[in-house]
Amino acid sequence: MIVEAGQVHGFLGPNGSGKTTTLRTLLGLIEPNGGRMAILGKEVPHHLPEVAGQVGAIVESPQFFPHFTAELTLSLLADAGGVNRARVPAVLDLVGLRDRAKERVKTYSLGMKQRLAVASALLKEPKLLILDEPANGLDPGGIREMRTLMRDLSDSGMTVLLSSHILGEIQLICDSVTIISAGRRVTSGSVAEVLASHRSGMVRVRLETGVDLLDAANALREAGAQVTLENDHFTVANASNPALITRVLAQRGVYVSELTPVSADLEDVFLELTGTAPVAGQNRQVDESAISGAKNGWGQ
Amino acid sequence: MSLARAETRRLFRRRFTSVILISVLLILAATAVGSFFSTEKVGETQIAAAKAEAEANYQEAVKTVAADKQRCLTENPGNAAACDWPDPSPSDYDYTWYMPETFNLRAEYPTMITLLAVVLAGAAFLIGASFVGSEWNSGGMMNLLLWRPRRLQVLGTKLAVLLGWFTGLTLLLGALWTGIFTFIATSRGTTEKMTGGVWQSFGLTGLRGLALVVVAGAVGFAMASLGRHTGMALGALVGLGALQIGVYIMAQLAGAKYPEAWLAPMWAYAWMFKEFEVFDYNSCNFSADSGCEPDKFVLTWQVTGVSLAVVTVLIVGASLWAMRRRDIT
Known part of the structure; x- marks a missing residue:
């Protein structure tokens, strides 16, 4: 996984796939048993102390000593890290906790603790921000604020590595993504590249006016296509070779007026690559990653 | 230094620390006031x-x-x-x-030094255990390690801050304690036979008391860090108490000559009062002068000192090793 400087990079994977373990290992909380990692050009964990001051991070759910106020919590971290305490009010204001700064953390909701965690990561004005599920517990407004914040931080030159399950958010704010499953990378690249390289395989088909849709659909079904009828068109789900649709229909004297690929979103790509799409009548277990049998698509 | 400053602030901003320290001061004040009013000068x-x-x-x-x-x-x-x-x-x-009760500084002050040391040792154990235990339990330790990834430095600084402040507190309270009981002896008792040697002996007893406080703080801290929870240290303390009773009973049943020698408080007693004598009253060493004399075993402060040091090094060493090797989850 390579995160380019100045980008917002999404780090995705199903539950138990190893996202948090990867981040913990990167941050020196878990000892690696092999491989190579580097942050800001320095090999870690060996050189982690040298770069730790430039890395702001929250890992998994935010945890703080519950009897301290947010202000005290951050000022203690500032002292420990040699950061000027004067920054504390500024970051609390940035995450929307200015007015609740003098309340004990135990009175905070999950979303407020999450904001405090982000504030603690921002306190040292990091060059690299690593956020594990930062939108956990946030209300819709908070999620939008977080999105704006990430974007602003990125615009200011900060590199952001973001792990999240809210794929719509990732698609909106990330420049690039890495998707892992069962501890292994399954794809990476810019969001546009990943989406382009993993088309849904679904096409929308419209026919000339007056043609019987049902007859045409049945003809395709006989050839193995997964067809779903709509009002004035139908879709073919496993059309990895759309030319076959035109051939089958043309052989019956039916001509296509529209053949459009239905674009995939990040959620579709994620579910396909990780094999975690729900299947009717089955209870998928956490570590199951059953890649679809139609991986290669109909017609190939 | 910034980490030490932060840990000092963290230590003293904790409510538990305040509650325990205020309790210590109340216990000491009650003892001093009780001693003052329960004695009078003899004329x-x-x-x-x-x-x-x-x-x-x-x-x-x-x-x-x-x-x-x-x-x-x-x-x-x-x-x-x-x-x-x-x-x-x-x-x-x-x-x-x-005669009315009168406070004899030479005879009774060593007991008062021991009382001060035991109270402060209890406080050091509890505060030490809670100081690091709640950090682990609340996730604060992980946050701190994200800022300061040198694990041993973080844990070592926390321990050093705890022990440093308790050393300072013990010395300060020790000086106050000496002043208060000298005043009580002067005004309500006696300071007879107070030679330079007696003061030196008080000083050495005080130093052993300081060591007891430091050991208690270090062990409480290390136990809680090993278990990553305050309850680990407290549970170990309760477990030790239960084990002591069991060992004492088993030693008696097994016919051990000196079952009291297996009790940890007796080792602390020997450390503070330089020796602790236990007798085997089933034995008889007859002499014409004094009749039947039982066998005697003397537990000396040197033996208990070495034992305390070994136990402390083992527990603190284990906690440092675990800090270095175990994953932070």
Whole structure:
């Protein structure tokens, strides 16, 4: 996984796939048993102390000593890290906790603790921000604020590595993504590249006016296509070779007026690559990653 | 230094620390006030009163014995031998037993030093365990390690801050304690026979007390860090108590000569008072002068000191090793 400087990079994977373990290992909380990692050009964990001051991070759910106020919590971290305490009010204001700064953390909701965690990561004005599920517990407004914040931080030159399950958010704010499953990378690249390289395989088909849709659909079904009828068109789900649709229909004297690929979103790509799409009548277990049998698509 | 400053702030901003330290001060204040009001200076007046009381009690005893003899003779006519009780002796009514309680600095201050050390050791254990245990339990340790990834430096600084402040606190309270009891002895007791050697002995007892405080703080801290929860240290303490009772009973049942020597508090006693003697009352070493003398085992402060040091090094070492090797989750 390579995160380019100045980008917002999404780090995705199903539950138990190893996202948090990867981040913990990167941050020196878990000892690696092999491989190579580097942050800001320095090999870690060996050189982690040298770069730790430039890395702001929250890992998994935010945890703080519950009897301290947010202000005290951050000022203690500032002292420990040699950061000027004067920054504390500024970051609390940035995450929307200015007015609740003098309340004990135990009175905070999950979303407020999450904001405090982000504030603690921002306190040292990091060059690299690593956020594990930062939108956990946030209300819709908070999620939008977080999105704006990430974007602003990125615009200011900060590199952001973001792990999240809210794929719509990732698609909106990330420049690039890495998707892992069962501890292994399954794809990476810019969001546009990943989406382009993993088309849904679904096409929308419209026919000339007056043609019987049902007859045409049945003809395709006989050839193995997964067809779903709509009002004035139908879709073919496993059309990895759309030319076959035109051939089958043309052989019956039916001509296509529209053949459009239905674009995939990040959620579709994620579910396909990780094999975690729900299947009717089955209870998928956490570590199951059953890649679809139609991986290669109909017609190939 | 910034980490040490942060840890000092964290230590003293915790409510638990305040509650325990205030409790310590209240216990010490109650002891000092109780000592002040329960003793008084002995002069001619007190000696005369004690002698009068001893004489009155002697006379009362003489009267009572005479009356009892008379009643006995009435009830047993012709059997005077049965009522031949010894008369009370004036030596049975030593006036010094009737003297008011007075504080003797030379004789009693070592006990007061031990009291101070034990109270502070208890506080150090609890505060040490809670200081690091709650950090682990609340996730604060992980946050801190994201800022300062050198694990041993973080844990070592926390421990050093704890022990440094407790050393300072013990020295400060020790000085105050000495001042208070010197004042009590001067105003309500006696400072007789206070030589330079006695003060030196007090100083050495105080240093052993300081070591006890440091050991208790380090062990409480290390146990809680090993278990990553305050409850680990407290549970170990309760477990040790239960184990002590079990070991003592088993040692007795097994016929061990000195079962008391297996009790940890006795080791602390030996450390503070330089030695602790235990006897095997089932044995008899006859001598013409003193009759049957039981076998004796002396637990010395040197032995207990080395033992405390070994236990402390093992537990603190284990906690440092675990900090270095175990994953932070």
